[in-house]
Amino acid sequence: MVSEPGVAAERAAHVELVRVSKRFGRARALDGVSLSVAHGSIHALVGENGAGKSTLGKIVAGEYIADEGELLLNGTPVSLHSPRAALEYGIATIAQEPSIVPHLSVAENVLLGAEPSGGGFVRRRALARSYDALAESVGFDLPGSLLAGRLRIAEQQQVEILRALSRDAQLIIMDEPSAALTGPDSAKLHRVIRQLADGGKTVLLISHFLREVLDLAAKVTVLRDGRLIATSDTSGATEASLVEAMLGRPLTAAFPRKQPPRADAPVVLSVRSLTAPGVVDASLDVRAGEVVGLAGLVGAGRTELARAIFGTSRATAGEAVHEGRRLGHSPRRSLRAGVAMIPESRTDEGLIMMRSVLENVSLARLGSLCRAGLVRRGAEREAAGRVLARCDVRGGGRAAAVRTLSGGNQQKVLFARTLLCEPSVVLADEPTRGVDVGAKRAIYDLLAALAGEGLGVLLISSELEEIIGLSHRVLVMRGGRIVAELTGDELTERAILTAAFADTQHVETVA
Amino acid sequence: MSRETGHDTHGQLAARAALSGWRRVDADRVRSLGILLPFIALFITLSVTSSAFLTKVNLLDILEQQSGTLIVAAAGTLVLVAGGLDLSVGAVYSLATVTSGHFAQSTPAWVAIVLGIGVGSLVGLANGLVVTVLRINALITTLAMSFVVGGIAALATGGNIITLFNKPGFGALTQTEFIGVKTSIWVMLIPVLGLALLLSRAKAGRYIYAVGGNARAARLAGVRVDATRTMTFVLSGTAAGLAGVIDTSRVLSASASTQDTNTLAFTVLAGIVVGGTSILGGDGAVWRTIVGILFIALIGNGYILLGLNVLYQQITLGVLLIVAVSLDVWTRRRRE
Numbered sequence: 001m002v003s004e005p006g007v008a009a010e011r012a013a014h015v016e017l018v019r020v021s022k023r024f025g026r027a028r029a030l031d032g033v034s035l036s037v038a039h040g041s042i043h044a045l046v047g048e049n050g051a052g053k054s055t056l057g058k059i060v061a062g063e064y065i066a067d068e069g070e071l072l073l074n075g076t077p078v079s080l081h082s083p084r085a086a087l088e089y090g091i092a093t094i095a096q097e098p099s100i101v102p103h104l105s106v107a108e109n110v111l112l113g114a115e116p117s118g119g120g121f122v123r124r125r126a127l128a129r130s131y132d133a134l135a136e137s138v139g140f141d142l143p144g145s146l147l148a149g150r151l152r153i154a155e156q157q158q159v160e161i162l163r164a165l166s167r168d169a170q171l172i173i174m175d176e177p178s179a180a181l182t183g184p185d186s187a188k189l190h191r192v193i194r195q196l197a198d199g200g201k202t203v204l205l206i207s208h209f210l211r212e213v214l215d216l217a218a219k220v221t222v223l224r225d226g227r228l229i230a231t232s233d234t235s236g237a238t239e240a241s242l243v244e245a246m247l248g249r250p251l252t253a254a255f256p257r258k259q260p261p262r263a264d265a266p267v268v269l270s271v272r273s274l275t276a277p278g279v280v281d282a283s284l285d286v287r288a289g290e291v292v293g294l295a296g297l298v299g300a301g302r303t304e305l306a307r308a309i310f311g312t313s314r315a316t317a318g319e320a321v322h323e324g325r326r327l328g329h330s331p332r333r334s335l336r337a338g339v340a341m342i343p344e345s346r347t348d349e350g351l352i353m354m355r356s357v358l359e360n361v362s363l364a365r366l367g368s369l370c371r372a373g374l375v376r377r378g379a380e381r382e383a384a385g386r387v388l389a390r391c392d393v394r395g396g397g398r399a400a401a402v403r404t405l406s407g408g409n410q411q412k413v414l415f416a417r418t419l420l421c422e423p424s425v426v427l428a429d430e431p432t433r434g435v436d437v438g439a440k441r442a443i444y445d446l447l448a449a450l451a452g453e454g455l456g457v458l459l460i461s462s463e464l465e466e467i468i469g470l471s472h473r474v475l476v477m478r479g480g481r482i483v484a485e486l487t488g489d490e491l492t493e494r495a496i497l498t499a500a501f502a503d504t505q506h507v508e509t510v511a
Numbered sequence: 512m513s514r515e516t517g518h519d520t521h522g523q524l525a526a527r528a529a530l531s532g533w534r535r536v537d538a539d540r541v542r543s544l545g546i547l548l549p550f551i552a553l554f555i556t557l558s559v560t561s562s563a564f565l566t567k568v569n570l571l572d573i574l575e576q577q578s579g580t581l582i583v584a585a586a587g588t589l590v591l592v593a594g595g596l597d598l599s600v601g602a603v604y605s606l607a608t609v610t611s612g613h614f615a616q617s618t619p620a621w622v623a624i625v626l627g628i629g630v631g632s633l634v635g636l637a638n639g640l641v642v643t644v645l646r647i648n649a650l651i652t653t654l655a656m657s658f659v660v661g662g663i664a665a666l667a668t669g670g671n672i673i674t675l676f677n678k679p680g681f682g683a684l685t686q687t688e689f690i691g692v693k694t695s696i697w698v699m700l701i702p703v704l705g706l707a708l709l710l711s712r713a714k715a716g717r718y719i720y721a722v723g724g725n726a727r728a729a730r731l732a733g734v735r736v737d738a739t740r741t742m743t744f745v746l747s748g749t750a751a752g753l754a755g756v757i758d759t760s761r762v763l764s765a766s767a768s769t770q771d772t773n774t775l776a777f778t779v780l781a782g783i784v785v786g787g788t789s790i791l792g793g794d795g796a797v798w799r800t801i802v803g804i805l806f807i808a809l810i811g812n813g814y815i816l817l818g819l820n821v822l823y824q825q826i827t828l829g830v831l832l833i834v835a836v837s838l839d840v841w842t843r844r845r846r847e
Binding site for chain 2: 310312331332335336341343348349350351352353354355359362363364366367370373374375377417
């Protein structure tokens with residue numbers, strides 16, 4: 001609807017990637033991906049979380065350097081060492097969260113660092129003139145004198161786009177630009193993206209929203225596990241066909257057998273109409289011995305729900321109840337009540353990286369390992385040793401700093417800490433992120449074993465096979481709400497993705 | 512998408528951890544030896560070059576002069592490890608001096624001692640509450656507090672010196688000899704060893720490391736982050752109060768000297784940092800601080816014994832600080 005393939009084919013492609021690969025440690029983020037983006041087109045990249053979309057975008061943007069392969073701009077090989085170098089070639093990125101200076105005006109933000117000046121002073125009138133000319137050239141109606149901090153996110157994105165254009169950007173990479181936007185704002189953004197393409201700019205659009213992709217882009221590339229699955233015209237694609245293409249990877253790890261919870265198993269965690277930052281009116285039950293999966297896209301409110309239950313963020317309405325006691329006051333009280341959380345990021349919120357394995361494991365249970373305020377080190381070693389052995393932590397000694405361990409073993413240290421608290425409910429947020437296959441299996445076994453012992457587990461994961469392989473029941477979140485509950489035969493990747501990807505605006509009007 | 516980026520970063524971290532595991536161990540060892548080796552070298556050098564240095568009188572003199580500083584620095588180490596900073600200790604010291612001096616004139620010695628220390632605890636509590644409840648940066652809070660407290664101390668004395676030469680009971684706190692060592696040193700040793708034990712062995716110490724190392728993680732592990740931080744400020748204020756009382760008792764006079772107000776905070780900070788406790792929190796030890804403070808004291812003592820201009824001491828101290836902080840930053844970078 002935007003590009004004219006016939007015209008673009010005559011010139012060299014604007015950007016061409018040839019067998020590009022990128023590794024992060026042992027993880028292969030991109031594996032021999034080839035891609036060609038035509039001038040003046042909107043080209044979309046889709047794939048599950050972790051499929052390599054962002055990595056690809058960042059290689060084009062100069063943020064990452066490919067390990068292998070070539071990057072061609074207008075048919076000429078280039079090497080981009082930094083975003084600044086990319087900008088010199090006319091490539092700019094618009095981040096999901098715009099970076100603006102809130103106390104400066106729109107025009108000042110757009111021309112930040114390139115202000116027309118004389119004698120060290122900014123020439124304000126010249127600045128206003130160049131801004132107006134620029135905004136008019138792409139058809140944006142955003143007054144330059146507004147304070148940037150007052151703008152909505154969609155408008156801040158416009159500021160970023162204008163900033164890129166003022167540096168003469170020809171290729172604009174947008175990484176999940178609409179993820180943080182509400183309905184009318186994303187419609188506005190869509191208009192902006194179309195205007196850009198109409199004006200001859202090329203847009204590389206990374207998006208989770210398949211509807212958006214189909215509406216805007218001329219071509220769509222599907223990535224899975226760092227590999228290119230297909231590039232096709234959007235005219236021949238449907239949401240269903242894209243989901244199809246994103247699915248179907250072989251199981252990389254087998255899962256332990258699911259033991260169904262006992263029929264009379266009591267409810268150990270009960271959430272009623274909980275509303276908190278990022279969560280709207282969520283209700284759920286977790287029974288003893290049950291693994292309840294919480295699926296959804298990034299930003300759908302899964303982590304926020306877990307945090308509100310655990311008491312890291314404050315609920316504004318509703319409640320979470322565990323054995324008759326209300327939760328959500330503070331992590332400390334939740335832990336005492338028997339609810340533990342494995343946080344999403346072990347480096348930011350989980351471990352004290354400089355301290356020893358031993359200290360990290362015992363931290364949440366120190367109170368019971370002390371006499372007269374002093375840590376009973378024998379008791380501490382004994383207790384920590386027990387849970388560490390159960391979690392199969394390898395590498396280093398107990399005295400080694402946690403940072404020297406591999407990601408998988410660090411995650412197991414977090415599990416060991418959790419076990420030591422002897423909880424009856426565990427909230428596990430992305431427990432296998434950044435973990436190698438072997439450690440993944442160990443963590444799956446642990447989660448299954450915990451459920452087998454009668455704990456209730458709320459499992460958040462962006463890996464569908466993991467959610468399906470471990471959960472007895474899956475709740476799908478979208479836009480802060482729980483929008484679907486799937487059990488038994490309904491529990492398929494397809495059903496989860498369909499619920500998670502369904503057009504947000506559409507569902508809200510229905511509900 | 513931020514998720515995906517996070518994924519990558521973890522992968523990178525894990526990979527780098529696996530690759531450079533053993534180089535990091537080296538960096539840690541360098542850091543541990545970083546203060547001990549220079550200290551021992553300086554000690555030996557002074558013993559050889561100056562006949563007056565390695566005598567019981569000189570060494571005990573150093574300890575006695577440093578007794579107040581050592582207490583404040585030991586407590587200050589806890590503040591820094593918890594991720595804070597206390598610049599108000601000099602002013603608190605001054606206020607405690609004036610308070611205990613004032614009350615020693617009219618009340619029993621123990622009352623003056625308790626009040627002097629108590630004033631310090633109160634200011635420490637105020638610091639802690641402002642930092643944790645109002646969420647104001649510790650540097651700004653304690654700097655502002657030092658102006659307030661220093662001002663109060665100066666107002667209270669009206670610029671006069673309180674003399675206590677007729678109050679030997681108050682002097683007995685520090686000037687009595689016990690096993691050939693003055694009680695000022697004993698009175699210093701008890702809190703310093705107590706604080707060392709607290710940081711290295713007690714539950715509270717573990718919490719201090721956790722809070723300074725990763726406050727968010729500590730909170731999720733059920734640690735009362737604000738209470739822990741506040742406690743370190745209370746300990747620091749109390750220590751400054753005790754130091755003020757000890758020095759008042761040693762010299763039996765008290766005045767609100769701006770000199771003390773200004774220098775103590777920085778001497779203490781210098782000692783902690785030279786000792787190798789990280790200014791970024793989460794890492795450090797009381798023994799390091801003790802060695803750091805004594806190292807600085809040895810330099811001063813040495814320059815006097817060797818008849819060098821005292822100003823060289825300042826220059827040396829400045830250079831030392833930069834070296835110590837560079838070493839800290841270098842070892843941290845090695846780890847990441």
